[in-house]
Amino acid sequence: MMRFVLVALALVLAGPAQAHKSSDAYLTFQVSGNTITQRVDIALQDLDRDLDLDANDDKQLSWGELRTRWPELERLLADSLKVSSEGQACTVSHTLAPQLDQHSDGAYAVLQQTLHCAAAVQRLSVDYRLFAASDAKHRGIARVLSGAAEQSALLIPADAAKTFQLQTSAQDPLRSLGGFVVEGMRHISVGLDHILFLVSLLMVAVWRREGAGWVARATPASAWREAFKLVTAFTLAHSLTLGLAAAGVLAPPSRWVESLIAASVLVAAIDNLRPFIKGPRWLMVALFGLVHGFGFAGPLQALGLQRGNLALPLLGFNLGVELAQLLLVALILPLAIALRDKPLYGRLLVRPGSALIGGLALLWLVERSFLLS
Structure with a gap:
């Protein structure tokens, strides 16, 4: 033995x-007409791996270290996340100040932006490639809110862009149930x-x-x-x-x-x-x-x-x-x-x-x- x-x-x-917990980022899209309020929470440990944020190498990220590198975080997100409606890219019209939030597995950088689309959003397409080259287990967990309706999905960087068909009322229960069945199977499979x-x-x-x-x-x-x-x-x-x-x-x-x-x-x-x-x-x-x-x-x-x-x-x-x-x-x-x-x-x-x-x-x-x- x-x-x-x-x-x-x-x-x-x-x-x-490959023993670490699945790397997750959290994305929320609040849709109102041709405007999208976008929030993305990204784990500091994931950002540190790609951007080497810990300047003094003390294994502790300070707010000062993070704040000075914030423009790089925004560029990383801009390169990795493309949002479009009806085939036309939605552009950033406003960016909020840097924030931090605490999740159960540690600290997250919070990037919040307002996006402007050419027309009222009916079909929202999200092309997500964050950490595609550095972490095969990474995924984005997305929520799209529009009026009384809410949709959820996992975004896998290796997959094609995810398209959400917006609704003005709550989701059909059977369709929603099927989506969560798939997510449960996917979770245990990875x-x-x-x-x-x-x-x-x-x-x-x-x-x-x-x-x-x-x-x-x-x-x-x-x-x-x-x-x-x-x-x-x-x-x-x-x-x-x-x-x-x-x-x-x-x-x-x-x-x-x-x-x-x-x-x-x-x-x-x-x-x-x-x-x-x-x-x-x-x-x-x-x-x-x-x-x-x-x-x-x-x-x-x-x-x-x-x-x-x-x-x-x-x-x-x-x-x-x-x-x-x-x-x-x-x-x-x-x-x-x-x-x-x-x-x-x-x-x-x-x-x-x-x-x-x-x-x-x-x-x-x-x-x-x-x-x-």
């Missing part, structure tokens, strides 16, 4: 870990830590504990039942904290949430290698699921749930997360069931796979706990 762990750590440390936690669980769902080790379950049905219990425990637990966090009832610091998520992956991987958790495994999964729920809450909070309209987005986002989880189960569990009683399954898949996942999780835990990434 130690050999596997050492090899896994060597592989992980040999390349970039959340490598969530995926590896589930993979670690599914790899040994086809086994049961016996003494200090694992033995294959007697029937495929018992393996499916175990997987069902694990996924259900995870779902119920993360749904609880997802709802509480999205509603603003609980808001633990992002640093500790991300660190605990990494710890959950590490614990699951170690337990695969040498079972040490007493009691049913679904209970451990439920406890860690509570933590993962806080990790899921960020996108929902950013998509405007602070306005109090929780039920539909929560339902859609949760459905999307569950669909992504079920797809993962459908991909992994049949193969694991077929191989569960083969000696090579443990030797060539479970042990090296768990060691690799554990090594990566350990690196994430160190980076997130000590803000090294």
Whole structure:
């Protein structure tokens, strides 16, 4: 086991870990006739990475350091964000003074501008390329407000420009629900830590504990039942904290949430290698699921749930997360069931796979706990 762990750590440390929290910027567009009030919140840690804002290299950004470089921030945004209506670019007519705002994961620069379009905006197109060259995980979380209507979307720099068809009334509920289902699926698909936690669980769902080790379950049905219990425990637990966090009832610091998520992956991987958790495994999964729920809450909070309209987005986002989880189960569990009683399954898949996942999780835990990434 130690050999596997050492090899896994060597592989992980040999390349970039990409262990940091997804890099998010927050964009709000308030449309009124041919005028757009635009607000963009960008994390200082992301700006520092690209613009090297920390002049004295003391690992702390001061307001003075940021203020003197503000024109560069505005140029970066101008180069990375193009807003147009009916095929014609909207131009900046007014820029507000520099501001800072505090989000759950740290300080953000706030850039606010008024845009003028040639005619009343009916179709708003947003071409977003911020940090496209430096951070493949970056995304913009956009809200477009027009009268009583509100639309939300994720902006991925590698994608084509996003077009919003403006409405004068509230969105159709089914269409809105579908959008949040997609966002839930997308969120878990890019959340490598969530995926590896589930993979670690599914790899040994086809086994049961016996003494200090694992033995294959007697029937495929018992393996499916175990997987069902694990996924259900995870779902119920993360749904609880997802709802509480999205509603603003609980808001633990992002640093500790991300660190605990990494710890959950590490614990699951170690337990695969040498079972040490007493009691049913679904209970451990439920406890860690509570933590993962806080990790899921960020996108929902950013998509405007602070306005109090929780039920539909929560339902859609949760459905999307569950669909992504079920797809993962459908991909992994049949193969694991077929191989569960083969000696090579443990030797060539479970042990090296768990060691690799554990090594990566350990690196994430160190980076997130000590803000090294």
